[in-house]
Amino acid sequence: MKVAVLGAGAIGAYVGAALHRAGVEVHLIARGPHLEAIRKSGVMVLSPRGDFVAHPHATDDPSEVGPVDHVFLGLKANHYAASGPMIKPLLHEATSVIAAQNGIPWWYFHGLKGPYEGYRIESVDPGGTVTAALPLHRAVGCVVYAATEIERPGVIRHYEGTRFSIGEPSGEPTARCAEFSEAMVAGGLKCPVETDLRRDVWIKLMGNIAFNPISALARATMAGICRHDGARELVRSMMTETVDVARRVGCDPGISIERRLRGAEKAGEHKTSTLQDLEKGKPLELDVLLAAVVELADLTGADVPTLRAIHAVSDLLNENLVRAV
Known part of the structure; x- marks a missing residue:
């Protein structure tokens, strides 16, 4: 399994380090001093559950990575609309985009039966720009119950929480969710696949x-x-x-x-x-x-x-x- 973490900040680098520890081929996409520190010394995780260091590949150029099975999106939601050029080199026909965001996701009413099915939330997806960058058929939701912080470049302080609940907008228990969940669990995290995320x-x-x-x-x-x-x-x-x-x-x-x-x-x-x-x-x-x-x-x-x-x-x-x- 090949995973790219686009936006390898506090949460993204923590997840990437855990997946790498599980033996997954992980590529962190970061920038600035944080990227340079990871290239030099890896990702150091400081946690009450035990400190560890992981050495995944890190770059600021997604074209170096190429298509992956899963993109774990660690960007803030206000950067989603502009993420298309960074996402595109990472996609093959079946690549999923696992969006670890706070708040109401752009896919919220996708496939949701009822009076609001298909409604686009303008404040979340202005003019459909997020959907254009992150097509709905690729979306896998992710709700993060973990508190982390970049203590200094390359060093992630994990305070508490290890649960990353994921799920399809449709609620289906798909193979792509099961594959990602198993890898997260192997890396020491909780990753239940929810039928009602x-x-x-x-x-x-x-x-x-x-x-x-x-x-x-x-x-x-x-x-x-x-x-x-x-x-x-x-x-x-x-x-x-x-x-x-x-x-x-x-x-x-x-x-x-x-x-x-x-x-x-x-x-x-x-x-x-x-x-x-x-x-x-x-x-x-x-x-x-x-x-x-x-x-x-x-x-x-x-x-x-x-x-x-x-x-x-x-x-x-x-x-x-x-x-x-």
């Missing part, structure tokens, strides 16, 4: 939609937000509105808000990926988290005043960041 999407989103923008606006860790009574109540309100939208599009996350809050609190003094991006001066991945759910609220008639307010101020923050870049 959309439920996982919403469970993860219940946390991301609240903690990610609030962490950026308040410069706070997940535990810090949970400790503050007012912020905790704000999170609870955002989660309640999010569950309402999920149910209106036919998915019940099936988890209580209090349980979801406790799960987030266990992450401790962890900085969300949005806060990490803010501190690095990078644009924030907010469209798939907040804008998408507000759009779905408009589609279904849900009342989401808290989500709208947080979206407005976090979008303003992001606009200021983009201008500064």
Whole structure:
């Protein structure tokens, strides 16, 4: 099996290192000092589960890699639309694209029976540009339950969580999902193949939609937000509105808000990926988290005043960041 990791950042390099440890032919596509460090010394993973070093091939040129069986997409969702030229050299007729993204994926309504089947979420797939780069028939969803960070170039700090749930938009248990899952498990990770990955999407989103923008606006860790009574109540309100939208599009996350809050609190003094991006001066991945759910609220008639307010101020923050870049 041949796998390319496009966007070998904190999550991508962690997955690539684990797959390489399992004996998979892995090619990391990265850039800058991170790429140079990997070429020189490999990927060092520092984890409470045990440190290790892997030495997969690394490059900034996908044409060096050629067609692969699976592309693990570690890019932020706001880079998907522009990823076509990087993806194209990696594809053969049956290549899958396993997109490890937060928020609502571009494939969400693909093959989903019901009143919204085939609906394109404009805030996620503006003008169909993401679908053009990442054709729907190649899409395999992936919901990440792992916290990682690039501690320094070539060094990945793994804090907690090893589950990478995957699944077809159709819910079918396909051979391509089974093959990738087996390799991930052989590398020491959990990779269940779900028949209803959309439920996982919403469970993860219940946390991301609240903690990610609030962490950026308040410069706070997940535990810090949970400790503050007012912020905790704000999170609870955002989660309640999010569950309402999920149910209106036919998915019940099936988890209580209090349980979801406790799960987030266990992450401790962890900085969300949005806060990490803010501190690095990078644009924030907010469209798939907040804008998408507000759009779905408009589609279904849900009342989401808290989500709208947080979206407005976090979008303003992001606009200021983009201008500064």
